[in-house]
Amino acid sequence: MNPDKHNNGGLGNSIYQIESQQYYALLREVHNKVFSFNPQRIQAEKTAERYHNGNVEGIDNLYTFINILKEQMKDKAEVKGVDYGCGNHFFIDDARKQFGWDVIGYDVDEVAIKEAKEKYPENADRYIHLDLLKNKIPLEDKSQDFVFCNAVIQHFSDTEVGFSLGDIARILKPGGILALVFKRNIDDWKGFSVKTGLKVKVLDAKEGKIKIEDEPMKKAIQELDDHKKSTLNKDTQEGLRLFHFFSIEGITDIAKQKGFDVLKNIEVGNEKLDKAILTYRSGKGIPAATIFFLRL
Numbered sequence: 001m002n003p004d005k006h007n008n009g010g011l012g013n014s015i016y017q018i019e020s021q022q023y024y025a026l027l028r029e030v031h032n033k034v035f036s037f038n039p040q041r042i043q044a045e046k047t048a049e050r051y052h053n054g055n056v057e058g059i060d061n062l063y064t065f066i067n068i069l070k071e072q073m074k075d076k077a078e079v080k081g082v083d084y085g086c087g088n089h090f091f092i093d094d095a096r097k098q099f100g101w102d103v104i105g106y107d108v109d110e111v112a113i114k115e116a117k118e119k120y121p122e123n124a125d126r127y128i129h130l131d132l133l134k135n136k137i138p139l140e141d142k143s144q145d146f147v148f149c150n151a152v153i154q155h156f157s158d159t160e161v162g163f164s165l166g167d168i169a170r171i172l173k174p175g176g177i178l179a180l181v182f183k184r185n186i187d188d189w190k191g192f193s194v195k196t197g198l199k200v201k202v203l204d205a206k207e208g209k210i211k212i213e214d215e216p217m218k219k220a221i222q223e224l225d226d227h228k229k230s231t232l233n234k235d236t237q238e239g240l241r242l243f244h245f246f247s248i249e250g251i252t253d254i255a256k257q258k259g260f261d262v263l264k265n266i267e268v269g270n271e272k273l274d275k276a277i278l279t280y281r282s283g284k285g286i287p288a289a290t291i292f293f294l295r296l
């Protein structure tokens with residue numbers, strides 16, 4: 001993979017980080033809350049068939065992955081885990097209430113953490129404001145059974161993801177699981193645009209540096225006054241949002257260097273998979289993957 005060209009000295013300062021923080025601030029300015037706060041979306045994550053074109057049948061929604069994680073945890077008397085980049089997501093609250101797991105989460109977005117504390121008062125102290133690239137996870141080495149990381153590394157450069165996976169490896173027990181849900185780089189982004197109708201701008205195909213039209217952002221920008229709009233770069237003004245899409249091979253190589261291997265022999269629905277690599281598309285057609293890594 002390409003060395004990170006944008007990280008000018010410090011972790012947490014890559015172009016992906018800067019643009020993601022701008023994105024969430026912008027959405028909040030106009031829509032008041034970021035998308036993950038939407039109760040309909042929460043319901044869909046639990047019940048609806050949100051994903052399609054999976055490499056095996058039965059990849060429906062986030063709970064497909066949570067159930068795989070649950071299966072891996074089933075023989076443990078006590079389960080400790082982390083939601084890495086939790087935002088105001090329901091996972092921590094759900095896993096504590098439904099499965100009795102001791103889960104804690106961290107996120108750099110202070111407002112999202114404040115929202116989560118209000119939304120989940122019984123577990124308010126489990127949502128912590130922290131920049132995970134400028135700090136190590138404040139947990140002891142080899143203390144956790146799993147780390148769940150949903151839609152976060154799309155905001156990390158290669159260097160940042162290397163640091164992140166290294167720190168996650170540090171806190172996991174040997175035999176612990178990392179469930180990594182991420183946007184997946186593909187060869188033909190032109191094809192994506194034709195099929196979905198969404199604008200796409202590939203800045204660096206090999207690196208996976210890609211901008212995709214984002215409807216909530218487009219709407220947010222339309223509501224800004226002209227002066228504020230003029231402070232945004234041209235792509236952002238057009239509703240194009242920057243992501244870092246990782247390839248399966250690229251992220252697996254980095255994970256292996258940090259002490260992981262891909263988990264073997266899992267079941268999804270009625271199908272068996274030799275390697276715990278699930279590929280599929282989101283509702284909008286964005287290619288995605290979930291890999292379960294085993295801490296060696």
Ligand SMILES: C[S@@+](CC[C@H](N)C(=O)[O-])C[C@H]1O[C@@H](n2cnc3c(N)ncnc32)[C@H](O)[C@@H]1O
Nearest residue numbers: 036085086087089107108109131132133150151
């Ligand atoms: C698409 S959201 C996903 C949030 C949550 N995991 C979910 O599934 O709803 C990406 C999250 O990554 C967080 N994030 C990005 N960079 C981070 C960093 N350096 N440290 C901690 N969190 C970060 C963002 O603040 C945001 O909440």
